[in-house]
Amino acid sequence: MKDFFKKLPEQAVRVVVVFLVLAVVVFVIRQFIIPPEMKEPALQRASSEEREAAKEIHYAGAQSCVQCHDKEPEIKKSGYHRDLACESCHGAAQKHVDNPTDVKPTSPKKRDYCAYCHKYNFSRPTGFPQINPDMHNPRKPCISCHNPHNPKPPTTPRSCNACHAQIERAKAASYHALITCTVCHTAPEKHKISPRTVIPTKPDKREFCGKCHDKASPRKGVPTVDMATHGEKYVCWQCHYPHTLGGI
Amino acid sequence: MERRDFLKHLCWVITSGGILGGLSADAWAKMLNKDYDTTKHYYGMGIDIDKCIGCGRCMQACKTENDVPAVPFYFRTWVERYVIRTDRTVSVNTINMESDELGDVLAEKDVLRSFFVPKLCNQCDHPPCVQVCPVGATFKTDDGVILVDSKRCIGCRYCIQACPYGARYLHPKTRVADKCTFCYHRLVRGLLPVCVEVCPKQARIFGDMKSIASPLGRFTRMNKIHVLKPSLNTDPKVYYANLDGEVN
Amino acid sequence: METAQNFMELSKQVVGFIYPNEIDIQWSILIVVYPYITGLVAGAFILASLVKVFNVKELQPTYRLAMLTALAFMLIAPLPLQLHLGRPERSYEMFMTPNLTSAMAMFGFVYLWYLMLVLLLEIYFEYRRDMIVWSSESTGLKKWVLKILSLFSTDISEKAVAFDKKTVKIITIIGIPSAFLLHGYVGFIFGSIKANPWWSSVMMPVVFLFSAIVSGIAMVMLLYMIIKPLLGGKIDMKCLDKVASFLFYAVIVDFSIEVLDFIHRLYESEESIKILSQLVTTKLFISLVVLQILMGMLLPLAVMAVIKVFKLQEEVRKLLYFVCGLLIQLGIFSTRWNVVIGGQLFSKSFRGLTTYKMELMGMEGFLVALALLILPFVILSILIKLLPPWKKEELAGS
Numbered sequence A: 001m002k003d004f005f006k007k008l009p010e011q012a013v014r015v016v017v018v019f020l021v022l023a024v025v026v027f028v029i030r031q032f033i034i035p036p037e038m039k040e041p042a043l044q045r046a047s048s049e050e051r052e053a054a055k056e057i058h059y060a061g062a063q064s065c066v067q068c069h070d071k072e073p074e075i076k077k078s079g080y081h082r083d084l085a086c087e088s089c090h091g092a093a094q095k096h097v098d099n100p101t102d103v104k105p106t107s108p109k110k111r112d113y114c115a116y117c118h119k120y121n122f123s124r125p126t127g128f129p130q131i132n133p134d135m136h137n138p139r140k141p142c143i144s145c146h147n148p149h150n151p152k153p154p155t156t157p158r159s160c161n162a163c164h165a166q167i168e169r170a171k172a173a174s175y176h177a178l179i180t181c182t183v184c185h186t187a188p189e190k191h192k193i194s195p196r197t198v199i200p201t202k203p204d205k206r207e208f209c210g211k212c213h214d215k216a217s218p219r220k221g222v223p224t225v226d227m228a229t230h231g232e233k234y235v236c237w238q239c240h241y242p243h244t245l246g247g248i
Numbered sequence B: 001m002e003r004r005d006f007l008k009h010l011c012w013v014i015t016s017g018g019i020l021g022g023l024s025a026d027a028w029a030k031m032l033n034k035d036y037d038t039t040k041h042y043y044g045m046g047i048d049i050d051k052c053i054g055c056g057r058c059m060q061a062c063k064t065e066n067d068v069p070a071v072p073f074y075f076r077t078w079v080e081r082y083v084i085r086t087d088r089t090v091s092v093n094t095i096n097m098e099s100d101e102l103g104d105v106l107a108e109k110d111v112l113r114s115f116f117v118p119k120l121c122n123q124c125d126h127p128p129c130v131q132v133c134p135v136g137a138t139f140k141t142d143d144g145v146i147l148v149d150s151k152r153c154i155g156c157r158y159c160i161q162a163c164p165y166g167a168r169y170l171h172p173k174t175r176v177a178d179k180c181t182f183c184y185h186r187l188v189r190g191l192l193p194v195c196v197e198v199c200p201k202q203a204r205i206f207g208d209m210k211s212i213a214s215p216l217g218r219f220t221r222m223n224k225i226h227v228l229k230p231s232l233n234t235d236p237k238v239y240y241a242n243l244d245g246e247v248n
Numbered sequence C: 001m002e003t004a005q006n007f008m009e010l011s012k013q014v015v016g017f018i019y020p021n022e023i024d025i026q027w028s029i030l031i032v033v034y035p036y037i038t039g040l041v042a043g044a045f046i047l048a049s050l051v052k053v054f055n056v057k058e059l060q061p062t063y064r065l066a067m068l069t070a071l072a073f074m075l076i077a078p079l080p081l082q083l084h085l086g087r088p089e090r091s092y093e094m095f096m097t098p099n100l101t102s103a104m105a106m107f108g109f110v111y112l113w114y115l116m117l118v119l120l121l122e123i124y125f126e127y128r129r130d131m132i133v134w135s136s137e138s139t140g141l142k143k144w145v146l147k148i149l150s151l152f153s154t155d156i157s158e159k160a161v162a163f164d165k166k167t168v169k170i171i172t173i174i175g176i177p178s179a180f181l182l183h184g185y186v187g188f189i190f191g192s193i194k195a196n197p198w199w200s201s202v203m204m205p206v207v208f209l210f211s212a213i214v215s216g217i218a219m220v221m222l223l224y225m226i227i228k229p230l231l232g233g234k235i236d237m238k239c240l241d242k243v244a245s246f247l248f249y250a251v252i253v254d255f256s257i258e259v260l261d262f263i264h265r266l267y268e269s270e271e272s273i274k275i276l277s278q279l280v281t282t283k284l285f286i287s288l289v290v291l292q293i294l295m296g297m298l299l300p301l302a303v304m305a306v307i308k309v310f311k312l313q314e315e316v317r318k319l320l321y322f323v324c325g326l327l328i329q330l331g332i333f334s335t336r337w338n339v340v341i342g343g344q345l346f347s348k349s350f351r352g353l354t355t356y357k358m359e360l361m362g363m364e365g366f367l368v369a370l371a372l373l374i375l376p377f378v379i380l381s382i383l384i385k386l387l388p389p390w391k392k393e394e395l396a397g398s
Ligand code: SF4
Pocket: B132, B133, B134, B135, B136, B137, B138, B148, B152, B153, B154, B155, B156, B157, B158, B159, B160, B176, B177
């Protein structure tokens, strides 16, 4: 080893020494001077997780509400808003839980709050009750007719468009505008209470449409086809969408 | 002990007469969740497209719960609205609670189908964001949540580039990366993520994948499930039912 | 709230749909400057190694200049990275807990390796004898600076100098793959992001590498043409022609690789192709098609081809080389811009394009970027004062 160093020219030895010193300094700093919380990923993760877990909550969760309030949750239980959390409308309420007398949660009373969900929008799934705020009792607060904890229409919906506005609107612009829903669908009374479990009917026979659209039909001014050859085994609505213009 | 912790410590000593005095904020949090064992859980979320009504309650609650800047540009979760026209062109926008852009610009007859898509961090099982973080400030917890250590993140934003879903942003105040944490601070207290809590339609289903009998368990049993951008092999833990092929 | 207003403005220029968080462009002009600078380092070094390893005698006059250029740019390279961080004061974390799966975490190590083990060492051995001589000739501060730089070495015997020569050669041999690593790795930072189809490509490191070589050679050529006359020397035309012809071949290789990449993308025509072609034909049209390809590549190629075919006069040649060098710099800077900024202008939803508005003042603004581009030249001028690239005889003799 010594021989080897002797053989090296002096400048090389200098360079090697410089690098060795640097390496030792770095090693010492890293190993002995830097505290472990700065270089141990495991420690850092644990403390980061703890900090994350210790963050304050703002929304208390429905479980907290029912500990003091019983009337509203009881009413809500059987109504259409049964799945709605209290804080969906009343806003973040952890502060209220911490200090029930001084901090009160909000209670939206204006029409635009209800409109977040119930304003008509064709992207909303059909069957979801929607209204056009400009036409539906304009300016009247929603809560003067509907109890938000058990929102029932004051009377059972007269027409289907309370929930199926999208279909209704499309139909209004189509050739079928004058045909009412019940001509083709029978809706059991229970559909209005449990819309997803009790479902209205659809025409199940080709002959149903054939009453107007068959070649042999006596109706005038209606496009007709030869039902015997047209469309084979399919029921008409499997290809034609009867609610839109032209029924394509 | 850091100075801030020390001050907190001091407050505790004074206010609670020394009973809880020996604890720093972190230790306090730990005591709060002493039954919580990270290894016993593995979280995921289900989203049912057919149920979402695009009301934006989740976006709003998330901003409140997680101190996300209240301007319409930083989101931990957001809702996109898809409109597919009869000529197969697609337009998309992020719904905005403030403005009234939910209003309809299209005639119904031009719409082939339309729906809302809630988005958030997918808490990927193979998270590219974790892979690229140079300092290991973003990491996966034992219960499967991807967190950002806000004390160590250097704000290089490599993770934001690496996330295929646009789920991350640089927080304008702290200047570090921020994103959805599944409301980790709520999970450890046994509460639901706030978006799930306030969703009026139960379009979001949260659950523990280590337990079969959970709402998420049923959700993944009863639906055909799809995830976003499966070709990137990120293995998202946010599962969509009734997702349209146009969504990306 | 000022940012909110900015974003409002920006969102008016968004075409189609972008994810809401994408309105904030994350990597700004500084990250354009960063690969541009490291590219110059790698390129200048490759030119220098042509002399030492491949024994291209004609290039000897550029050797030391190339090494000093590489060093000057290398010293500035980490600055843009540092300055663009959200929390610059925490950058040391990268050495505390480097995440081994992160390409960016390796930056510190690749950088240190290249700076310490390649550039500094090679310059040390190359200049050692001269430093000793110069320090004995000068007085005051300069004497001591040179002494310290030479690590107080004194041996200028023939044997010692021969050892220096051999070591320089060995270091250069290690240096070539290191230079490839340095810049190929910068390409990998982008090329490994699978979420971004504009970046994600195996070709990325290769494209970066060859564009680096092009920009480095062109930069040394420009500097040689400016500095040598300034110091009172004459431009060695044989050397210049040789540099230019290496530049010519490098541009050809670079161009073919980029065309290959382009054709490959077009032919495979994956999901992202629609939005990427929209990007190229609208927001990137000027910087990609006009600046990068037409002005930065095809025009210099044509000019250099003309020089090669027709025997032009010395003065005309000089002028044309100079113009080519400038055009190439412009082109390569646009290349970096198109990669870094271009890759962030389209939404990862593939449904829309956004816009980057450069700040003028701020930390990540135009002025800082400009300062970072000027700084290396300041450093270079100091280095040249201290370690002249040409000896007096050389300046007078040629
Ligand atoms: S911004 Fe922060 S969390 Fe993201 S990669 Fe950089 S250091 Fe990691």
